[in-house]
């Protein structure tokens with residue numbers, strides 16, 4: 004029997020679920036996956052029944068309840084400490100950029116909802132200024148982390164794909180999905196994240212989801 008369960012939303016669309024799922028898998032937790040298709044008539048009812056916040060992701064592990072992707076990231080790092088860098092300077096940077104992602108970049112989120120089937124099609128009317136500013140800030144964060152701490156590997160803090168990379172994995176999906184303009188360093192980083200085996204697995208599982216789960220709300224961004 005598994006040690007618990009992880010409630011997630013549609014893999015094609017659920018950026019927060021992708022974060023929770025990646026942290027849980029990186030920490031090696033043995034949980035069953037309970038997937039609630041988003042934007043369906045019964046979504047709210049199912050999430051209310053399965054998750055205390057009525058949102059995904061939600062983790063139950065060995066009797067511990069954890070909701071919200073950032074809390075799940077911290078819970079997983081308690082079990083697998085390498086999810087945050089050991090060095091305090093790197094750790095401070097990793098936690099700060101993850102928190103900034105968690106609470107910010109609203110313009111980007113609204114204009115470019117995660118849709119793993121998007122395939123690089125840009126926004127029809129170009130990128131609004133507020134979204135450009137979000138992209139520039141994220142590009143600067145990735146570039147600084149890569150330049151200062153990333154030597155010896157392809158990820159933000161080097162060879163380990165950790166919680167900071169997890170925080171930005173759905174952003175990578177947005178940038179690649181909408182063909183966002185990036186610096187060479189940020190583009191290389193985005194491609195490294197996309198190629199990570201767990202990220203590749205999430206994309207493959209999203210690709211296999213039933214077509215009935217396609218939702219206008221996420222497909223119609225223009």
Ligand SMILES: N[C@@H](CCC(=O)N[C@@H](CS)C(=O)NCC(=O)O)C(=O)O
Pocket residue numbers: 012016017018019020041042046047050057058059060070071072073
């Ligand atoms: N801050 C939360 C946000 C969770 C969230 O909003 N999840 C979305 C799915 S990506 C959700 O459950 N939405 C409910 C719905 O679509 O009905 C976290 O980090 O986990």
